[in-house]
Amino acid sequence: MPEGHTLHRLARLHHRRYAGTEVRVRSPQGRFAADASLVDGSVLERVEAHGKHLLHSFGPDRVVHVHLGLYGKFTEAPVPMEEPRGKVRMRLVGSTYGTDLRGPIACQLLTGAEVAALRSRLGPDPLREDADPERAWERLARSRTSIAALLMDQKVLAGVGNVYRAEVLFRHGIPPHTPGRELGRERWQLVWSDLVELMAGGVRSGRIDTVRPEHEPEVMGRAPRQDRHGGEVYVYRRAGQPCLVCATPVLTADLSGRNLYWCPSCQQ
DNA sequence: GCCTTATGTTCAC
DNA sequence: TGAACCTAAGGCT
Numbered sequence: 001m002p003e004g005h006t007l008h009r010l011a012r013l014h015h016r017r018y019a020g021t022e023v024r025v026r027s028p029q030g031r032f033a034a035d036a037s038l039v040d041g042s043v044l045e046r047v048e049a050h051g052k053h054l055l056h057s058f059g060p061d062r063v064v065h066v067h068l069g070l071y072g073k074f075t076e077a078p079v080p081m082e083e084p085r086g087k088v089r090m091r092l093v094g095s096t097y098g099t100d101l102r103g104p105i106a107c108q109l110l111t112g113a114e115v116a117a118l119r120s121r122l123g124p125d126p127l128r129e130d131a132d133p134e135r136a137w138e139r140l141a142r143s144r145t146s147i148a149a150l151l152m153d154q155k156v157l158a159g160v161g162n163v164y165r166a167e168v169l170f171r172h173g174i175p176p177h178t179p180g181r182e183l184g185r186e187r188w189q190l191v192w193s194d195l196v197e198l199m200a201g202g203v204r205s206g207r208i209d210t211v212r213p214e215h216e217p218e219v220m221g222r223a224p225r226q227d228r229h230g231g232e233v234y235v236y237r238r239a240g241q242p243c244l245v246c247a248t249p250v251l252t253a254d255l256s257g258r259n260l261y262w263c264p265s266c267q268q
Numbered sequence: 269g270c271c272t273t274a275t276g277t278t279c280a281c
Numbered sequence: 282t283g284a285a286c287c288t289a290a291g292g293c294t
Contacts, residue, residue, distance in 0.1 A: 003275050052276075070276045071288040087288085103288045105277060154277090161275045208275075236275085257283080258276090271293075279285080 002068040004159020005202030007049040008127045010074060012203070014056065015047040017076075017097050024093040025064075028084040035109035036090065039064060044094075051125045051158025053118060056092075061111045064090075065118065069105025076100075122158040126195040127203065133192040140180035140188060147183055148176035148260055160195065163236045164202075166261045167210035168195055170234045175267045176260055207231040215244055235261040 025040045027033040039058045046057050056064040066072070076099040084091060090101040101107060110118070123139070124131035139156045140147070150156050151165045160168075169176050172191055174183070183191075202208050208231040215234075217224040222244075225232070234244055239252035239261060248265040 006275075067277075068275095069287065070274060071286090072276090073288075089287095103286095105287070152276095163275050259274090269294085271291105273291085274289090277286090279283105281283085 002052055002070075002072065003161035003164055003199075003202070003208070004049070004051055004125060004127055005199045005208070006206075007052050007054050007068070007159070008199075008203045009206055011047045011049040011054055013076075014044075014054075014092075014099070017099075018044045018092065018094040019046050020044070021094055024091075024098075026091050028088040028091055032090050032107050035064070035107075038062065038109055044092075049125075050119055050128065051122050051154055052161070053122070055115065063110045063112070063115050065106060065108050065110045065115070066090075066101065066104050067106035069103070072101065072104035074099050074101050122154055123156045125158040126192065126199050127159055133189065136192070137185060137188050140183055141185070143180035145180055146177045146255070147174060147180050148255055150180045152258065157195075159199065162258055163208050163233065164195065164198065164210075166236045167208070167233055168198065170263060170267060171210060171212070173267050176255070176262050202231075205231075208233060208236075210234060211244065220244065235263055237261065 021043060022041055023044050025036045027036045039062055042058045042062070044056060044058060048055050052067060054066040058064070076097055079093060079096060079098055081093060081098045084100060086102060088100045088102055089104055089107050092099050124133055124135050136157050140150055143150060148165060148169060151160050152162070168191055171194060172187065198210055211232045211234060235250045238250045240249050242248065243250055243263040243266060246263065246265045248263055250261055251264050252259055252261050
């Protein structure tokens with residue numbers, strides 16, 4: 001589930017639910033227990049996301065850092081909550097709601113300096129006001145690596161995952177193997193502003209929808225369909241199926257361990 | 269029920 | 282480049 005929009009959506013939700021109040025923080029599973037005891041009963045000051053990283057601040061030197069990885073999930077329930085079921089890494093309970101975290105790749109307490117180090121490893125995040133797309137362009141402009149690989153590199157750009165990568169390249173007709181430095185600055189600016197818009201939509205809806213109005217099922221005279229993750233997309237996980245625009249079969253390939261999808265005809 | 273797969277990252281070689 | 286990690290859902294039998 002987690003590309004950047006998911007984390008920003010969670011940040012927004014957790015801020016609304018829990019910020020400004022004292023919260024109980026515990027680790028029923030135990031793996032986060034020592035850190036949890038250091039913030040348990042404290043006032044949660046704010047929650048924010050940077051790329052796919054979620055930060056719950058209890059003070060400048062007490063920041064809970066969560067990265068969901070591929071499997072991590074938050075669930076929530078009104079208080080009083082039932083006994084935790086399964087492996088709950090962190091349970092955070094406020095006055096009206098509580099939330100359980102399972103299966104994250106990271107859940108740890110960080111100091112201010114550690115948070116700064118984390119941020120310095122991340123490229124600009126299309127979902128953050130403070131993002132500077134020029135920083136990403138500087139990396140792209142001197143790289144022979146494919147744009148498909150660069151879009152997924154969190155040091156270049158923070159928050160884009162496998163779905164947004166495939167979809168934004170399709171929407172701009174960019175062949176995925178194009179070297180970063182051959183993209184051109186103007187094209188990059190268009191891609192960036194499209195990501196800003198697409199991902200903001202993802203934060204609002206909680207799903208990834210990338211199909212333009214003119215290609216929607218009703219307009220194209222085909223049956224409505226949704227990707228497994230709940231949204232409507234052009235090429236992601238549609239290998240072998242006809243392109244929604246030109247009917248050419250969608251291709252797939254392994255690119256450094258991740259599945260890449262594209263239309264060889266629309267993206268030339 | 270078992271097997272595969274997955275919107276991710278890190279570490280060892 | 283490949284394995285490891287953590288969990289759940291879908292497809293298969």
